[in-house]
Amino acid sequence: MTKYLKINPAAQKASRAAFGEALVHVGEKHPEVVVLDADLSVSTKSVGFAKKFPDRFFQMGIAEANMIGTAAGLALSGKTPFLCSFGCFVTGRFETIRISIAYNQVNARIIGTHAGLGIGEDGYSQMALEDIALMRSLPGMGVLQPGDPIETKKMTQYLASHHKGPVYVRLTRQNLVTLFSEDYEFEYGKGVILKEGKDIAFFATGGALYNSYAASEKLEKEGITSTVINIHTLKPIDEDLIVQVAKSHKRLLTVEDHNIIGGLGSAVSEVLSENGIGTPLLRIGVEDIYGESGTAEDLYEKYGLSTPKIYERTLQFFQS
Amino acid sequence: MTQDQTTELYKKLGLIARDLRILALKMITEAKSGHPGGSLSAADIMTALFFHTMSHDPKNPLWENRDRFVLSKGHGCPILYAAMAKAGYFPEEEIYTLRKINSRLQGHPDHVRFPFVETSSGSLGQGLSIAQGMALGARLNHKKYKIYCLLGDGEIQEGQIWETAMSAPKFQLDNLIAIIDANKGQIDGHTRNIMDLAPLKKKWEAFNWDVQEINGHELHEILAALDKAQLEHKRPHMIIANTIKGKGVSFMEDNIEWHGIAPTPEQRDKAIRELNDEVFKD
Numbered sequence: 001m002t003k004y005l006k007i008n009p010a011a012q013k014a015s016r017a018a019f020g021e022a023l024v025h026v027g028e029k030h031p032e033v034v035v036l037d038a039d040l041s042v043s044t045k046s047v048g049f050a051k052k053f054p055d056r057f058f059q060m061g062i063a064e065a066n067m068i069g070t071a072a073g074l075a076l077s078g079k080t081p082f083l084c085s086f087g088c089f090v091t092g093r094f095e096t097i098r099i100s101i102a103y104n105q106v107n108a109r110i111i112g113t114h115a116g117l118g119i120g121e122d123g124y125s126q127m128a129l130e131d132i133a134l135m136r137s138l139p140g141m142g143v144l145q146p147g148d149p150i151e152t153k154k155m156t157q158y159l160a161s162h163h164k165g166p167v168y169v170r171l172t173r174q175n176l177v178t179l180f181s182e183d184y185e186f187e188y189g190k191g192v193i194l195k196e197g198k199d200i201a202f203f204a205t206g207g208a209l210y211n212s213y214a215a216s217e218k219l220e221k222e223g224i225t226s227t228v229i230n231i232h233t234l235k236p237i238d239e240d241l242i243v244q245v246a247k248s249h250k251r252l253l254t255v256e257d258h259n260i261i262g263g264l265g266s267a268v269s270e271v272l273s274e275n276g277i278g279t280p281l282l283r284i285g286v287e288d289i290y291g292e293s294g295t296a297e298d299l300y301e302k303y304g305l306s307t308p309k310i311y312e313r314t315l316q317f318f319q320s
Numbered sequence: 321m322t323q324d325q326t327t328e329l330y331k332k333l334g335l336i337a338r339d340l341r342i343l344a345l346k347m348i349t350e351a352k353s354g355h356p357g358g359s360l361s362a363a364d365i366m367t368a369l370f371f372h373t374m375s376h377d378p379k380n381p382l383w384e385n386r387d388r389f390v391l392s393k394g395h396g397c398p399i400l401y402a403a404m405a406k407a408g409y410f411p412e413e414e415i416y417t418l419r420k421i422n423s424r425l426q427g428h429p430d431h432v433r434f435p436f437v438e439t440s441s442g443s444l445g446q447g448l449s450i451a452q453g454m455a456l457g458a459r460l461n462h463k464k465y466k467i468y469c470l471l472g473d474g475e476i477q478e479g480q481i482w483e484t485a486m487s488a489p490k491f492q493l494d495n496l497i498a499i500i501d502a503n504k505g506q507i508d509g510h511t512r513n514i515m516d517l518a519p520l521k522k523k524w525e526a527f528n529w530d531v532q533e534i535n536g537h538e539l540h541e542i543l544a545a546l547d548k549a550q551l552e553h554k555r556p557h558m559i560i561a562n563t564i565k566g567k568g569v570s571f572m573e574d575n576i577e578w579h580g581i582a583p584t585p586e587q588r589d590k591a592i593r594e595l596n597d598e599v600f601k602d
Contacts, residue, residue, distance in 0.1 A: 034460070057455065066449045066483035073453020076431075076439060077461065081453075096480065100450055270582075302447040307500050 003182040005112050007213075011149075012175035015206075016113040018149035019156055019171055020045025023082065026160035027053050033160050036083040038064045038069050043173075044084040064089050066112075068096040075106035076267045080160060085117075087112025087170055094134050102138040102168045109159050110135075110168045115145070116130040116257030117286065117303055118207045123263020123293035128170070129286050135168035136235045137282040142188070143235040147209035148179040151232060154186035163188065170206060172257075174296045177210040179230075191238040197225030200318060201245045203265050204255040205231045206304050208284075212255045214276025215310035217231045218242040224318055234267055242271045252281040257305055282317045284310060321468025323393045326540075329372075335537050336406065337367040338595050341568050343402035343415060349588040351419040354427070357578045358472060359399040361503035361536070361563040368542040369468055370403040378408035380435045387465050388438050389453050392447020393501065394428035394470035395580070400426050400437070409436050414454040431568075445478025447471065448498060452488050455496040465548070469498045477515045482527075488556040495562030496556040498529075501536060501563035507579045520560055529558040570597050 027049050036058045041047040050057040060067040064085055071081035083090070091097065091113050101108045115128045135143045146152040154275040159167060179194065188218065191203070192215055197220075199262060204212035209230055216226040225299065227245060246252055247273050252272070265283030272281060284304055291299065300306040304313060321329065341363045348354035370376070374387040391400050398418065405412045417423035424434035428442025434554040439450045451469035458465055475481065488496055507512050517523075524531045532548060534541040542561065549557035555602070565579070566572030583591060 056460065060487060061483075063480075063483035063487065064481040065446075066452075066487055069446045069449020069484070070441070070456065070482065070487070071451040073450040073455070074457045074460075075453070076450065077454050077457025077458065079457055095443055096446055096449075099440055100446050101441045 001196050004180045005194055006179070006181040008178045011178040012287060013149040013178070014175050015152040015171040016045045016154035016173060017151065021050050022156035023049045024052050026046060026157055026180065026206070027056065027273065028306065030080065031161045032080050034058065034074055034079045034081050036060055036067045036081055038062055038067045038085045038089070038155050039233060040085055042072070044111060046082070046084045046150040064264065065093045066097040069100045071108045072100035072104055072106050075102065075108045080107050080109070082109045082111055084111040085133055085166055086114045086126055086169040088126060089130040091128065091134045091168070098138060102141050105140050105165055107164060108166050111171065112168060113171040115170045116172070117252065117291050117305065118172050118257055118296045120173070120296040120299060120307060121148040121293050124291040127291045129259050130262065131168070131170060132234055132258050133265070133266070136267065138264065139246040140213040141235065142233065143170070144233055145169065145170040146232050147204070147205040147206055147230045148176050148184065149187060150178060150184050154184055154230065158186050158188065172207045176207065186288055189233045189236050189238060191241040192230040192232065193227065194230055195226065195228040195267065197227050199224045199249060200226035200251045200253065200314060201249040202226055202228045202253045202255060203231050203242065203264060203268050205234065206254040207257040211300070211305060211307045211310055214307040215314060218307070218311045219314060231264055234264055237267045237269050237271065242268055243275050243277065244281045245271055246277045250280050253314060253317070254281065254283045254285070255305070255310060256285040257289055259283055261264055261288055280317070282313065324446045330539050333367050336371050337363045337539070338568070339406060340367060340399055340402040341595055343405060343412070344398040345583060345588050345591050347398050347401065347418040348582045349418045349585060352582050353419060354582055355381070355395040355580050356572060356583065357505060357565040358393060358396040358501065359487060360567045360569065360572065361565050362396050362470060363567065364537045364539060365372065365470065365499055365501060365542055365561055366399050368539060368546060369485040370407050372543060373546045374468065375465065378404070381409055383570040385463060388451070388467045390438055390447045390451040390454070390467065390469040391429055391441055392451070392469055393444065393475050393588055394442030394447070395472070396472070396501070397429050399591055401428065403437065410524060417553055426561060444472070444475040444481040448481055448484040451496060451498070452484050452491070452493060455473070455488070456550060458495055465495070467496050469496070471498060471500045473500055473504065473511055473517055473520070474514070475504040476500065476517065483503050483541040484537050485527040485529070486522065492554040494552045494554055497546070498557065499559045499561055503561050503563045504509045505565040505574070505576050505579060524558045524560070528555060530555040531558045531560065536563035537567055563584050568598065579595045
């Protein structure tokens with residue numbers, strides 16, 4: 001279990017906001033960091049970097065493909081570009097990412113904000129629900145989704161200083177509860193155990209993480225104990241941990257604000273089947289449908305990602 | 321340069337251009353697939369870049385101050401590989417590994433397998449953005465090197481090209497020199513019939529590029545245009561090089577069928593005879 005757990009439901013911040021603040025700090029320390037945005041810098045929160053480092057910020061206008069190619073050229077010139085837009089718009093330029101960034105294996109950090117149903121009122125056309133599936137399919141592309149503001153900050157620092165190769169980072173518009181202490185250490189590719197139990201194991205990511213944790217707390221009142229694992233790295237996924245946990249629990253769940261096809265649910269299923277593990281798995285997420293407008297809370301309730309809904313479905317699943 | 325030196329230079333470059341065409345045809349024939357039409361049309365431009373204008377060092381391929389060359393029209397890579405082999409980046413016999421298993425000479429450029437090509441390309445429309453990123457990188461690094469980017473005229477039907485057409489003037493990238501190999505052909509036919517590009521020069525001028533239009537087979541015009549494009553006046557440079565697809569081989573010239581098929585060994589030999597005769601006739 002992680003030693004950094006320090007849950008503070010009163011301290012909430014969107015992961016895009018935590019990213020924007022961290023970006024300014026890494027900008028000071030790492031002169032090779034450059035930032036590009038496609039007319040969404042106020043929304044993606046890259047605007048802080050833009051103000052502080054105008055010479056290293058490139059406003060590309062509403063032209064994501066050109067932003068992707070330009071970032072690749074900057075990376076090929078020794079820079080570490082963070083290119084920012086809504087997750088759906090940037091990953092929608094899949095072919096440009098595929099060749100300019102992925103095939104070149106450059107140190108680009110593709111930042112996709114406003115992930116999932118959590119964007120709320122804007123509705124489906126602005127809602128990244130397939131971005132993990134797309135990015136996971138590209139060889140050598142890391143896929144990350146932090147689960148709280150602290151993890152977001154540490155991940156941003158890691159990406160500015162250490163990581164080699166291309167990465168896609170998925171961030172939320174909505175606030176996330178703070179789960180970790182300030183001394184949290186981010187480890188690429190490693191799941192983080194928030195809580196240990198015997199009956200059920202939750203694998204959760206991003207905007208769905210805290211609600212999964214809260215649902216697991218509620219289940220304890222029914223005498224059902226659960227392990228909750230934060231999967232911040234969807235690729236490469238922590239296969240060893242998944243296998244170990246899957247073998248020692250009666251039921252498994254994946255919880256994600258993304259289509260259950262191609263996202264965390266698929267990634268965990270792949271590990272289970274390849275390792276011959278038959279523990280029943282329920283994939284909670286967006287069930288191969290389009291989203292719609294509404295508050296983030298109403299959408300999480302309607303599509304099964306609120307704490308009560310996760311609790312209900314888990315209970316049914318456990319008793320089945 | 322004296323008149324004699326100039327004549328000597330064009331003669332030397334003319335012979336190199338012939339050799340590049342021959343190498344490209346040899347490797348495509350051996351590979352049994354590839355794109356001869358767009359390789360031959362670019363041969364004179366490539367000769368001017370790799371054997372006269374560009375600052376580079378085949379013995380130190382990743383020299384940090386080298387001029388960068390981005391082949392956005394990745395389909396034309398046989399002529400790039402020919403230029404690199406001839407310049408000494410790798411042994412000439414390696415060209416026969418083109419498109420074969422385990423070769424670093426992929427059917428379209430692959431930067432990871434072969435880092436001496438500046439970027440992977442071949443999915444059309446992306447190279448100009450990448451070249452723009454390199455031009456911004458050069459500026460941030462306080463480097464004087466230039467970024468050359470070769471585009472196809474069919475390629476610029478891609479929308480992403482026009483995103484960069486807008487952005488490079490905004491960034492005042494006068495270290496970016498783009499060249500369109502305007503050979504008027506693409507796989508399904510002539511550009512005028514598939515998706516007309518006219519008025520090509522006016523389009524780039526309207527986007528506020530420094531535009532020159534030349535004959536892309538006349539070395540003195542190519543060299544003069546590249547020289548003029550060295551001037552720094554806060555605008556990116558565009559050279560529209562009017563060329564003939566399949567240039568130098570009578571049965572390939574402006575014949576769309578030769579866009580993307582390999583010659584037979586007999587056709588290759590006939591083509592090489594023509595290329596040699598053409599150079600030696602005067």
